[in-house]
Amino acid sequence: MIKEGKLIQLVDFFKEGVSSQDKLLIEHSERVAKLCEKFSRHLKLPEEQVQNIKLAGLFHDFGKLSFLKIINNGRKLTSEEYEEAKKHIDYGYNFMQTFSEFKEVAEIFRHHHEKYDGSGYPKGLAGTEIPFEARVLIVCDAFTAMTEGRSYQKKPFTAEEAKQELIRCKRSQFDPVLVDKFVEMEL
Ligand SMILES: [Fe+2]
Ligand SMILES: [Fe+2]
Numbered sequence: 001m002i003k004e005g006k007l008i009q010l011v012d013f014f015k016e017g018v019s020s021q022d023k024l025l026i027e028h029s030e031r032v033a034k035l036c037e038k039f040s041r042h043l044k045l046p047e048e049q050v051q052n053i054k055l056a057g058l059f060h061d062f063g064k065l066s067f068l069k070i071i072n073n074g075r076k077l078t079s080e081e082y083e084e085a086k087k088h089i090d091y092g093y094n095f096m097q098t099f100s101e102f103k104e105v106a107e108i109f110r111h112h113h114e115k116y117d118g119s120g121y122p123k124g125l126a127g128t129e130i131p132f133e134a135r136v137l138i139v140c141d142a143f144t145a146m147t148e149g150r151s152y153q154k155k156p157f158t159a160e161e162a163k164q165e166l167i168r169c170k171r172s173q174f175d176p177v178l179v180d181k182f183v184e185m186e187l
Helices: 002-017 023-042 047-059 060-064 079-085 089-097 100-110 132-148 159-168 177-184
Strands: none
Touching: 002 023, 002 047, 002 060, 023 047, 023 132, 047 100, 047 132, 060 089, 079 089, 089 100, 100 132, 132 159, 132 177, 159 177
């Protein structure tokens, strides 16, 4: 189990590091964490798994700390910048790996950009090769991103629109069984 003290230290470090530069990232991370917890409970997962998925939600973009300048430059990324920004996965993963209690959490968020059809990164895993907890996180992250709106989206999706988009991208991006479970959940 993860020790409370170390967790608080790490959360504070993350928040301080980011909030001066990017409040939206913190807000997004907290929303993803909350939704991960809710969905994991809806799936009736054991408590330890619920907590790990929730923490993976909180820290999934931790590695963006080192790339905020590139990511938030207000224009579309060049292909080189995009490749550079992809490294936020490794940065976050390598950092978290140094804390033995966070190894499992790091292993989950490492895969939050994988796609169900294998076209994602960093490993290009497909289907059930993607760890189950990561597949849960991926759905929650996507739903949160769609409903909060991003610069490239004209306006945020309603919950209903975002659910339809999850359904549309079942099998290509998301685990179809998890999407079915997600859309039946009261939000
Ligand atoms: Fe990410
Ligand atoms: Fe995210």
